[in-house]
Amino acid sequence: MAQRAITLRSARMLSPKVRELTFDPGSPFPFVAGQWVSLKFPLTSSEVVIARSYSIASAPRGDHTFDLAVTLVPQGPASTLLHAMSIGDEVQSAEPMGFFTLPxxxxxxxxxxxxxxxxxxxxxxxxxxxxVADAPPVTLLFGVRHREDLLYADEFEALAARDPRFRFEPTLSRPDPSWTGRTGYVQSHLPELLAASPEASAYICGLNAMVRDARKVLRETLTVPRDRVHSERFD
Ligand SMILES: Cc1cc2nc3c(=O)[nH]c(=O)nc-3n(C[C@H](O)[C@H](O)[C@H](O)COP(=O)(O)OP(=O)(O)OC[C@H]3O[C@@H](n4cnc5c(N)ncnc54)[C@H](O)[C@@H]3O)c2cc1C
Structure with missing residues (x-):
C-alpha cells in the first residue's frame, strides 16, 4: 500500500492521557469523515516496523491537515511514540481507509x-x-471515566448551544460529587435515548467490550435492525 510521510504541525493535550496531533500530509489527502489512517513506526530496538490504526478526528478541511486523538496506552509502543513526537517530526502513513462512514x-x-x-x-x-443544510438531528452519547476525560467537551457544548439539531449527552462512570449529569456506562442510557429517537441509526466506536455490549442492547433488547447499527472497534 502506498505510504507517504506526514508532518506533525501542532499538538495539545486534550485530557491527562489523550494527545491531539495535527498532521500535514503536504498535498491533498482525500478521506471521508469516519475513516482512519495506518501509521508505521520503526522500533529503535530492532528492525521491526509496527503499524497501528488511528481514526481521523476532524472533517476534511481546505489545508489538507487532519487531527488524531491518541490515548497513551501504558507500555504501548505506538501511542508512546505519538505522545513523544515533536513539531516537525514525520511518520509514515497509508492513505485513509475504512467503512465507518455516513451514507x-x-x-x-x-x-x-x-x-x-x-x-x-x-x-x-x-x-x-x-x-449540511438539511442534516438530521444528532445525539452524541459520550462515555468516559472522569470529567477531565471528556475530550472536545467545550466544542460539543458550544455546538449544542447554537444548533438545536445537536444533543450532547456525556456520561461518567466515575463522577466526582459535583457532577450532575449522566452516570454509568453508555449502554445503560441507550433505552432512553433510542426511545427519544426511535428511527435513529446508531454509530458506535470504542474498545471492543463496549462496542459488543452496546450492539447487544441495541440489537437484542431494543430490536434495532442490523442495517441501522454501525460500529468501529479499536481492539
Ligand atoms: C480502526 C482503528 C482505529 C483506531 N483509532 C484510534 C484512535 O483514534 N485513537 C487511539 O488512541 N487509538 C486508536 N486505535 C487503537 C490503536 O490502533 C492502537 O491499538 C493503540 O494506540 C495502542 O497501540 P500501542 O502500540 O501503543 O499499544 P499496544 O501494545 O498495541 O496496546 C494494545 C492494548 O491497548 C489497548 N488500546 C488500544 N486502543 C486504546 C485506546 N484508544 N484507549 C485505551 N486502550 C486502548 C488495547 O485494548 C490493548 O490492550 C484504533 C484502532 C483501530 C483498529
Missing amino acids: PKLERPLLMIGTGTGVAPLRAMIQSLET
Whole structure:
C-alpha cells in the first residue's frame, strides 16, 4: 500500500492521557469523515516496523491537515511514540481507509455512541454535518471515566448551544460529587435515548467490550435492525 510521510504541525493535550496531533500530509489527502489512517513506526530496538490504526478526528478541511486523538496506552509502543513526537517530526502513513462512514443521503436521525478516543471519528462526522443544510438531528452519547476525560467537551457544548439539531449527552462512570449529569456506562442510557429517537441509526466506536455490549442492547433488547447499527472497534 502506498505510504507517504506526514508532518506533525501542532499538538495539545486534550485530557491527562489523550494527545491531539495535527498532521500535514503536504498535498491533498482525500478521506471521508469516519475513516482512519495506518501509521508505521520503526522500533529503535530492532528492525521491526509496527503499524497501528488511528481514526481521523476532524472533517476534511481546505489545508489538507487532519487531527488524531491518541490515548497513551501504558507500555504501548505506538501511542508512546505519538505522545513523544515533536513539531516537525514525520511518520509514515497509508492513505485513509475504512467503512465507518455516513451514507451520502442521510434519511434518519443519528445516535452516536463513543467512549474515550472512540469519539474521534464521531467528531469528524459531526464536523462534516455542520455544513449540511438539511442534516438530521444528532445525539452524541459520550462515555468516559472522569470529567477531565471528556475530550472536545467545550466544542460539543458550544455546538449544542447554537444548533438545536445537536444533543450532547456525556456520561461518567466515575463522577466526582459535583457532577450532575449522566452516570454509568453508555449502554445503560441507550433505552432512553433510542426511545427519544426511535428511527435513529446508531454509530458506535470504542474498545471492543463496549462496542459488543452496546450492539447487544441495541440489537437484542431494543430490536434495532442490523442495517441501522454501525460500529468501529479499536481492539
Ligand atoms: C480502526 C482503528 C482505529 C483506531 N483509532 C484510534 C484512535 O483514534 N485513537 C487511539 O488512541 N487509538 C486508536 N486505535 C487503537 C490503536 O490502533 C492502537 O491499538 C493503540 O494506540 C495502542 O497501540 P500501542 O502500540 O501503543 O499499544 P499496544 O501494545 O498495541 O496496546 C494494545 C492494548 O491497548 C489497548 N488500546 C488500544 N486502543 C486504546 C485506546 N484508544 N484507549 C485505551 N486502550 C486502548 C488495547 O485494548 C490493548 O490492550 C484504533 C484502532 C483501530 C483498529
